[in-house]
Amino acid sequence: MKKGSRLEENEAILQSLLDDFLVTDAKGLILRVSHAMKQLYGLEEKDIIGESVYELEKQGVFTPIVTPLVKEKKERVTIIQTAKENKKFLVTGVPVFDEKGRLWRIATYSHDVTELANMKDYLGEMEDEMERVKNEIQILRNRYFQEHGFIAHSPEMKSCLDVAHQVASVDVNVLLLGESGVGKTQLAKMIHQESPRRKEPFIEVNCGAIPDSLFEAEFFGYEAGAFTGSSQKGKIGFAELAEGGTLFLDEIGELSLAHQVKVLKFIQEKTFYRVGGNKQRKVNFRLISATNRPLEELVEEKKFREDLYFRLNVVPITIPPLRERASDIIPLIHYLVDSFGKKYGGKKELEPQVMQELCNKEWKGNVRELMNVLERLIVTSSSNKITKEHLQSMNKKQKGPAVFQENSKSLTELIEDYEKTILQEAYIKHKTTVKIAEKLGTSQPTVARKLKKYKIN
Template sequence: MKEIKAVSSEVELLEQIDIFQTAFESSYDGIHILDSAGNTLYINKACERIEGITMKDAYMFNIREMVDQGIYSESVTLKVLETNAAATIIQKVKNGNTVLATGTPIYKDGKIDKIVVNSRDVTELNFLRKALSEKEELTEKYQEEIRLLRLESLKNLGFISKSPNMEKIKDLAVMVAKVDSTVLISGESGVGKGVLSKYIHRLSSRKEGPFIKIDCSAIPESLFESEVFGYEKGAFTGAEKSGKVGLLELANGGTVFLDEIGDMPLHLQPKLLRAIQDREIVRVGGKQAVSIDVRFISATNGDLKQMVKDKTFRPDLYYRLNVVPIFIPPLRERREDMIPLIQDITEKINSRYNLDKKISKQVIEMMLQYDWPGNVRELENIIERMMVTEEDEFGVLQNLIGKKEQAGSAESYRQKLEEYDKKLLLDCIKEKGSVLRAAEVLGMDPTTMRRKLHKYKVPKAYWAEK
């Protein structure tokens, strides 16, 4: 009976060994078992495939010899023996593969008896990682190209800027153009709120639809409702017999720009709120709701929050309009935009009036010193005045900037202007080495420059021989 049990146990043990061996040979990962001296006790077929070695080589050579022969760049087995602990390394093997190897020690009587090494080929993973990295770099390059193209399109739309704050506004405008969320643009008069609203429209899916501007400050209150919402025939005395379609209906499929929204009559604000929320209106004298499909963009140079507190603007309408707020800073806070704006405005005026004029460098320098309370609109007006009239550029600026001079100041604006002009001329002569070269750089006739120097009482010894 004991003999039968012994045979049975031996059969079970052999079956278990067979199961383990089958499992090891079926493993996708390499399994390499070594003794404490670094000699191979077992190696599966996956290990041969991954590491590019034969079973014969594995049994013939000690692990140290295989490292010396370049079969392995380094050995996780030796690392385990050195540290007396499990270790994981990435190593290069004979066939050129990159292998992630983990060595696990098996202890006996407190000492390492065997080391089990699991290896996995990560060559393909590294290839995929490299390919992914290259694609990410390519994506970044494409994104930068798209950004530059977007900036070029902005230039074509008249939205010229270079300052970091305006770059952020451009990026935000591109994002909101993709959706129909209401946008509230705020900023001082003349900063370009209308230009930004047109830009958002032209980038949106509604670009083929109409862009209707409603100036809430320009429409008389008595006509506001009928102009904006329309009216049915016979709605009031003097109404057209056939009725009239309002501006909101005319904007179907496009964008409505509500400029100076703070000036909208308070009693009509609930009606606008319904148009925004429910996308429908009721004409004056009508009973049936009319569906509309428009995108709303509003603008204000006032403080709508304060108006809400003062109860001159409905809070529910304010929050409905203020889904995406965009604040455009005044020109004095983004002077980096000045030169590209001056260049763009000059080009447009030359094209419009068939001119070939330019703003001199010294005048541009003076423009950069001015605060431009009227912002871009004021800048456009002054440049146009300079270019289409025969007035002296300095005289135009004197008339503009001189208004800031306080009565009783020690020096007149003309004196300050002459001092600035004198310094600019002398600095340029010093830098270029002669009156002729300085005059060429400043776009000035040399005779005119000498006359100015004489007028400013600059000693001839400084410039006459130059």
């Protein structure tokens, strides 16, 4: 092919390029451009041949320019360039050297990336919006958990509550596991409140608190005159009271083997007979169970029925102890101090030393123990600031009743001291003499007289 023909061919190839192609000398004077220049930049070829790219940048045709970067680095450089009407171009500058290795020409080619740049900006805005929504959801989530009595900053507790939230809308048996005081009852209530049965009753049955001989009568109810001492009107049991709602069997691991059989049959068939009755009754309920005992070990030891265990353990949720979610302790303390302060009509503040000591405590009783300690501190401290002395004083009282020492108080005085301590604690927790009498197994007049005697009010 002749030289002229090759030049024509190169020119044809150059002009056929869709993108802008521009050649300058080493000083930035434009020597050649492709026909696409007008389409991309809105400039005629004749208007910019011989112009300096530096001058065009000053005029706002495009900025920044790639020429000085190529001259400095002596290598290929790619940049994002902005032109008129806020168009974006991906510009690459390529150095061309003469036979002596000196910079001779700079060839640049551009590609319109305005749409991509706009998409990037849009995606950036979307990411910001998603982050904002995510934060709002987290705030609402934390508020939701607090409304149900939970503080969940730790990943362990968040995971536990997420599972509970997911299963709440599904009528599936849930088994809540965890040490005493971690909040199993509270979590059961949360699941109920989030379920379609929220408007129906939540019936809690403490399987460990009902005497073995009375369990059937309490759980299934009894007909009139079913046994000596029974009510002549009969009694509706917990099972029947749960109609349409949620039946929560707390401390399920305390059930005797004999009663486990009856509870299993009831769970499977959702039918039962009252004690002394012959009419089969049917009940519709959602079951949640809880225990702090290792049911799997009890099954192996033949102390808990395997079939009942599998029936209960459809969705197990283990609530971690407080010592395993240390990041929740400080938020919990702040939340409880604020709550008890509002409840008892006074804002309290913990000294840093008190906060540190509370954070370092093992909390074998978990959240329940923490609540009791903080409630007692707030009620018994006379000042608005709770100091380390308040905590130490309370700890001494918690060690138990006084023991015998030479030249100590008399037996009567020691008994009265212990009685006073018990009544003080009961008054802090229950407030009314009727409730205190019920919890202590005595009469209301006796409680009222004792409170007056010890000046507890």
